[in-house]
Amino acid sequence: MNNEVQKNTSSLTKTKLWLDVLVFIAFLITMDPHTSGIAIHEWLSLAMIAAMTLHLLLSWDWIVEITSRFLGKLGGQNRINYILNWLLFIDGTLIMISGIMISEVALPLMGITLPMGFAWRRLHDMSANIGLILLGLHTALHWSWIVTTFNKYLLQPIVKLFSAKQKKDASI
Amino acid sequence: MKIVWRTLIILAVFIALSGLMVVAVNASSSTTTTAADGAPQLHADGDMGGRPERGERGGAGGSRWMFGLLKNVGVMAVLVTIIAWPKSVAKKKRKQAAISSTNSQP
Numbered sequence: 409m410n411n412e413v414q415k416n417t418s419s420l421t422k423t424k425l426w427l428d429v430l431v432f433i434a435f436l437i438t439m440d441p442h443t444s445g446i447a448i449h450e451w452l453s454l455a456m457i458a459a460m461t462l463h464l465l466l467s468w469d470w471i472v473e474i475t476s477r478f479l480g481k482l483g484g485q486n487r488i489n490y491i492l493n494w495l496l497f498i499d500g501t502l503i504m505i506s507g508i509m510i511s512e513v514a515l516p517l518m519g520i521t522l523p524m525g526f527a528w529r530r531l532h533d534m535s536a537n538i539g540l541i542l543l544g545l546h547t548a549l550h551w552s553w554i555v556t557t558f559n560k561y562l563l564q565p566i567v568k569l570f571s572a573k574q575k576k577d578a579s580i
Numbered sequence: 581m582k583i584v585w586r587t588l589i590i591l592a593v594f595i596a597l598s599g600l601m602v603v604a605v606n607a608s609s610s611t612t613t614t615a616a617d618g619a620p621q622l623h624a625d626g627d628m629g630g631r632p633e634r635g636e637r638g639g640a641g642g643s644r645w646m647f648g649l650l651k652n653v654g655v656m657a658v659l660v661t662i663i664a665w666p667k668s669v670a671k672k673k674r675k676q677a678a679i680s681s682t683n684s685q686p
Contacts, residue, residue: 440648457594464590465583498597505598506605527609540652544659551664 424466425557431459439540450514453507460500489549496542499535506532 434452441449464471474482474490482490508515509528515521547554 436649436652439652443648461587461590465586468586497593501594501597502601504594505601509602525605525609527605531605540655541659544656545663547656548660548663551660552668 420466421557422561424463425561427459427463427466428554431456431463434459435543439536447513450507450511453504454514457504485549492542492545492549496539496546499539499542502531502535503539506535 434456437444438449438453438456444452471493474486478487478490506528509522509525510532511522
């Protein structure tokens with residue numbers, strides 16, 4: 409029973425890690441629409457809504473726990489993390505909605521055309537810049553988790569693989 | 581079923597926030613973004629990698645791509661260094677202090 413729980417936690421952590429790596433790469437690509445082109449920028453951003461929903465679903469237990477304890481006794485770092493995550497969610501929503509409002513490729517392809525809004529364009533740029541800073545802070549606050557998980561699920565298996573191969577070679 | 585409900589909650593919050601933003605922006609932009617002659621004003625784009633203007637399709641050269649990517653990664657790296665590094669140093673110091681205090685006990 410205990411082993412099963414450990415296995416589930418481990419696979420959940422692995423899923424979280426790979427999802428976060430993918431979201432991070434996608435974020436870097438979408439942050440540079442001059443290079444990727446508008447079509448990739450828009451479709452990748454829309455796909456990120458699904459990825460972010462999955463990210464929130466994987467962290468659901470933490471969200472529920474901290475929400476219920478927020479007004480009571482709660483550590484400083486958890487409180488800061490919670491507030492920062494809400495800011496990131498609000499900013500992400502603003503990036504998405506302003507992006508949809510100025511969409512040139514994705515929405516017209518679906519047959520939806522919205523009037524050009526310069527306020528939305530400005531908001532989109534501003535919220536994207538704030539998003540970069542908020543994501544940097546989010547990464548910084550989770551840095552020890554990132555390092556530990558990377559080490560456990562990526563570096564150590566590679567090192568083990570190489571050492572096993574070396575042992576096999578030596579025995580031959 | 582649980583996952584469906586949770587997804588619906590996330591999407592409901594997303595839609596509620598979006599609605600608020602649309603109402604707020606439409607209410608404010610109707611008074612601020614038009615010039616005296618009624619033409620829309622285009623603001624300068626002082627950003628860290630803003631979206632290309634309408635009609636500008638992107639696809640810049642390799643050096644620009646590298647610059648944009650490095651700049652964004654750099655901003656995040658600076659933030660991580662500023663926050664995570666002192667935290668890890670403090671943690672190490674705490675650990676060392678705990679070890680030395682247990683060693684010094686008779």
